[in-house]
Amino acid sequence: MLTSEHAIVVYDKGRAIPDRLQRKRHAHYVAYAERMLAIYASGIGRERRALHRDVETLFTEEPDCPVRRIRAFCKLLDDASTYQEDPKGEAARLRLRVFTAAAPFQPLVKSKDRLFEHEEGQTKGAIAADLGLEWDEIDRRLYADVLSFQRLESFQGYPDAAALLSRYNVAQLQACLYAAERMTVTAAGDFKTILRYAKLARLLHEVRRARPSEYVIELSGPASVLRETRRYGVNFARFLPALLACKGWKMTATLQTPWKTRAVLALSDKDRYTSTLPPPEEFDSTVEEGFARKFGETRDGWHLARESEVLAEGQTVFVPDFVFRHEDGTTAFFEIVGFWTPEYLAKKRETLRRFRGHQILLAVPERSLREGAGPGENVIVYKTAIKIEPVLEALDALRARRLRDQALKPPGDSSA
Numbered sequence: 001m002l003t004s005e006h007a008i009v010v011y012d013k014g015r016a017i018p019d020r021l022q023r024k025r026h027a028h029y030v031a032y033a034e035r036m037l038a039i040y041a042s043g044i045g046r047e048r049r050a051l052h053r054d055v056e057t058l059f060t061e062e063p064d065c066p067v068r069r070i071r072a073f074c075k076l077l078d079d080a081s082t083y084q085e086d087p088k089g090e091a092a093r094l095r096l097r098v099f100t101a102a103a104p105f106q107p108l109v110k111s112k113d114r115l116f117e118h119e120e121g122q123t124k125g126a127i128a129a130d131l132g133l134e135w136d137e138i139d140r141r142l143y144a145d146v147l148s149f150q151r152l153e154s155f156q157g158y159p160d161a162a163a164l165l166s167r168y169n170v171a172q173l174q175a176c177l178y179a180a181e182r183m184t185v186t187a188a189g190d191f192k193t194i195l196r197y198a199k200l201a202r203l204l205h206e207v208r209r210a211r212p213s214e215y216v217i218e219l220s221g222p223a224s225v226l227r228e229t230r231r232y233g234v235n236f237a238r239f240l241p242a243l244l245a246c247k248g249w250k251m252t253a254t255l256q257t258p259w260k261t262r263a264v265l266a267l268s269d270k271d272r273y274t275s276t277l278p279p280p281e282e283f284d285s286t287v288e289e290g291f292a293r294k295f296g297e298t299r300d301g302w303h304l305a306r307e308s309e310v311l312a313e314g315q316t317v318f319v320p321d322f323v324f325r326h327e328d329g330t331t332a333f334f335e336i337v338g339f340w341t342p343e344y345l346a347k348k349r350e351t352l353r354r355f356r357g358h359q360i361l362l363a364v365p366e367r368s369l370r371e372g373a374g375p376g377e378n379v380i381v382y383k384t385a386i387k388i389e390p391v392l393e394a395l396d397a398l399r400a401r402r403l404r405d406q407a408l409k410p411p412g413d414s415s416a
Contacts, residue, residue, distance in 0.1 A: 044152050049149065089145065203219050251268065336363045
């Protein structure tokens with residue numbers, strides 16, 4: 001995935017236009033892509049900086065290739081690569097030993113003369129012998145903790161040149177969205193899939209119904225989030241390929257420009273971006289996965305189901321994370337909050353109020369509660385994992401309330 005430093009965006013009359021390689025205009029880029037893939041495929045054991053230098057050399061005579069585009073290609077190729085790493089800090093310790101051993105012999109020269117008597121090759125050989133290593137091995141390990149000196153271990157690559165160029169186009173869209181304040185997606189046929197991916201990415205969102213079978217999803221962008229903005233920005237960018245894989249949608253995003261003005265990025269499924277996306281994971285987060293695994297399919301008469309219903313009140317829509325159904329007919333909904341802002345949490349509470357005709361539990365992270373604030377009714381607070389006991393207690397309380405209300409109904413009253 002690209003960073004904001006790789007983003008190439010043209011701002012024109014309030015519109016944001018990310019860099020895109022066109023099939024006709026940039027047809028010659030297929031040959032460039034093939035050669036870039038070849039450089040990496042044959043580059044096992046070479047330093048990252050050498051691979052980048054070879055890619056840059058390819059475009060020396062290309063008039064239509066800004067430096068950022070070349071660097072973006074290198075980043076995407078690196079993303080499909082595995083490099084030598086140094087997680088235990090061995091390179092720093094090795095440098096200390098080598099430089100300490102070499103210090104008495106400085107300055108080193110290729111060939112000794114009357115002024116400088118210490119030859120580089122001879123000194124390296126002596127240091128290698130002292131360390132019990134070949135100098136080539138020392139050379140490979142000496143800067144393993146420096147990014148540009150890391151050596152390529154394997155290259156997973158891309159299926160072909162066209163796949164690399166398609167990935168570039170999508171990556172530029174993603175990098176552009178790091179500056180998004182808000183995104184609005186209008187969806188019809190694939191609405192539940194799009195919403196599923198938005199929740200999978202843990203994005204702050206609201207949903208409303210525009211008309212029968214058409215929904216509007218409002219997503220808070222990275223530029224509007226106050227905490228964990230980098231991680232949220234990555235999640236936001238990861239949502240885009242999922243959106244591109246769906247049909248029947250259109251999107252607008254409001255971006256902050258470098259000049260502190262705003263511009264709009266408009267996109268739809270008709271723009272023909274290519275997305276290669278694996279099937280969605282079963283759960284939106286480790287918190288949800290951990291809870292579902294611990295709870296199981298049934299417990300104490302409750303059956304657990306995932307995102308099986310869409311609730312609607314007027315134009316407002318709510319798709320809870322889980323649905324609990326008791327064997328006596330009691331139904332309760334469970335929503336888990338991950339990322340949050342005070343405003344978003346307030347809107348979640350408003351959701352509880354708006355859908356008060358339904359029995360809804362809300363799980364919120366402890367860090368989201370202001371100091372001294374109580375969680376409120378039907379709200380479960382968790383630290384890193386949701387415990388089963390308080391959920392069961394809340395479910396049983398909702399069930400007891402439902403049974404009590406039914407018992408108090410006048411005879412013949414069939415209302416819910």
